[in-house]
Amino acid sequence: MPFTQKEITYLRAQGYGRLATVGARGEPHNVPVSFEIDEEHGTIEITGRDMGRSRKFRNVAKNDRVAFVVDDVPCRDPEVVRAVVIHGTAQALPTGGRERRPHCADEMIRIHPRRIVTWGIEGDLSTGVHARNVTAEDGGRR
Amino acid sequence: MPFTQKEITYLRAQGYGRLATVGARGEPHNVPVSFEIDEEHGTIEITGRDMGRSRKFRNVAKNDRVAFVVDDVPCRDPEVVRAVVIHGTAQALPTGGRERRPHCADEMIRIHPRRIVTWGIEGDLSTGVHARNVTAEDGGRR
Numbered sequence: 226m227p228f229t230q231k232e233i234t235y236l237r238a239q240g241y242g243r244l245a246t247v248g249a250r251g252e253p254h255n256v257p258v259s260f261e262i263d264e265e266h267g268t269i270e271i272t273g274r275d276m277g278r279s280r281k282f283r284n285v286a287k288n289d290r291v292a293f294v295v296d297d298v299p300c301r302d303p304e305v306v307r308a309v310v311i312h313g314t315a316q317a318l319p320t321g322g323r324e325r326r327p328h329c330a331d332e333m334i335r336i337h338p339r340r341i342v343t344w345g346i347e348g349d350l351s352t353g354v355h356a357r358n359v360t361a362e363d364g365g366r367r
Numbered sequence: 368m369p370f371t372q373k374e375i376t377y378l379r380a381q382g383y384g385r386l387a388t389v390g391a392r393g394e395p396h397n398v399p400v401s402f403e404i405d406e407e408h409g410t411i412e413i414t415g416r417d418m419g420r421s422r423k424f425r426n427v428a429k430n431d432r433v434a435f436v437v438d439d440v441p442c443r444d445p446e447v448v449r450a451v452v453i454h455g456t457a458q459a460l461p462t463g464g465r466e467r468r469p470h471c472a473d474e475m476i477r478i479h480p481r482r483i484v485t486w487g488i489e490g491d492l493s494t495g496v497h498a499r500n501v502t503a504e505d506g507g508r509r
Binding site: 241245247251252254255256257259288291292294304306310 | 387394434454
């Protein structure tokens with residue numbers, strides 16, 4: 226599993242994030258999405274009502290590099306931001322979405338984490354940044 | 368001004384978003400940032416303590432395409448997401464940041480909106496998506 230228990234708890238509590246992909250002309254795309262964690266495979270799974278026709282899905286089909294951010298601001302003054310940033314590769318899968326969420330399209334995006342950067346997640350809202358690469362031993366994709 | 372009054376109200380109330388840029392190898396980067404709206408120029412301005420050395424700043428200096436998302440989830444069940452997505456070009460400016468926020472680095476990023484996509488902002492939390500290009504008449508960059 227590439228995520229720590231604290232990261233899993235945080236990701237589950239938030240439940241949605243923002244997926245950045247890159248389009249055919251090298252332009253970034255960025256959009257809020259709901260997601261689930263597949264603990265068996267150590268992946269992030271993104272489903273949606275119109276997934277197959279969405280820009281993010283078409284971008285991933287041509288360029289598998291993604292950056293996915295889950296964050297929130299638990300305190301405004303002084304401003305405290307917590308975040309998990311997942312850099313990785315993604316698959317644009319033709320099936321599996323409807324099985325996970327019946328009201329969604331069958332297409333889905335599966336993110337394989339390669340590098341995880343977090344701040345404010347390790348319990349103390351410290352501003353320290355934690356960054357690490359995901360290895361095959363963590364359940365990362367070979 | 369490229370933004371409607373409702374968009375400005377929403378953007379100001381949120382105060383932070385996620386900036387997607389593209390790196391030298393075509394990989395996306397995505398990170399939460401605070402921002403301000405410059406009403407005179409119709410731009411989004413992003414400052415930070417370590418701006419000049421940040422990945423986002425270096426990415427923008429080499430590839431000016433950005434996608435900036437401001438969103439929140441006002442209701443969890445049923446899930447309602449509100450969002451303003453700004454596609455545009457950005458400048459990696461050497462000065463101006465410290466003048467805006469004294470504790471920040473002097474470097475700053477200025478986003479010029481080219482296309483704005485919103486949902487849930489027009490007062491009724493409707494799921495309708497509003498999308499439009501920014502023209503020179505709106506204050507867009509020529």
